[in-house]
Amino acid sequence: MARRILQASFVRRAALSAGWLAGLHTLAGCAPTLPVVVAPINCPVSAEQLARRCQAPQAIANGATYGEVLQLHQLDRKALRDCAAHDRLLAEMIVQCQRTILDYNDRLVEINRRIADKP
Structure with a gap:
């Protein structure tokens, strides 16, 4: 049971991190190239x-x-x-x-x- 809770927590954190990375990647496209x-x-x-x-x-x-x-x-x-x-x-x-x-x-x-x- 505890193992499933940890796995679910890990999956949620990984999904959240992936969302942040995707959002940052799109913002980087708006930045001027130096x-x-x-x-x-x-x-x-x-x-x-x-x-x-x-x-x-x-x-x-x-x-x-x-x-x-x-x-x-x-x-x-x-x-x-x-x-x-x-x-x-x-x-x-x-x-x-x-x-x-x-x-x-x-x-x-x-x-x-x-x-x-x-x-």
């Missing part, structure tokens, strides 16, 4: 590139010959050229990142506009 939001953006600048620093100038030892001073001068000039190239690369990456962010924001504005325009 576009899939694009994934967040990443900037191409790595932590290693940001951490890289320019070399300090070479120290000239007391009693250095003219040839040794010229050699140090050449090493310093090469270090400056490398540093300038690295700075240009970082600047280009930052400009590209800014363009990507602007494009991403424009797409989000367009998605929000389309959602707002729907009845």
Whole structure:
């Protein structure tokens, strides 16, 4: 007897749940469809590139010959050229990142506009 009461109770709850699910399903059909939001953006600048620093100038030892001073001068000039190239690369990456962010924001504005325009 108790078993039948439990089964009847279970059947009533299952039917009630099914009714709720069917009702929610029809309401979901009235909801506006939302576009899939694009994934967040990443900037191409790595932590290693940001951490890289320019070399300090070479120290000239007391009693250095003219040839040794010229050699140090050449090493310093090469270090400056490398540093300038690295700075240009970082600047280009930052400009590209800014363009990507602007494009991403424009797409989000367009998605929000389309959602707002729907009845």
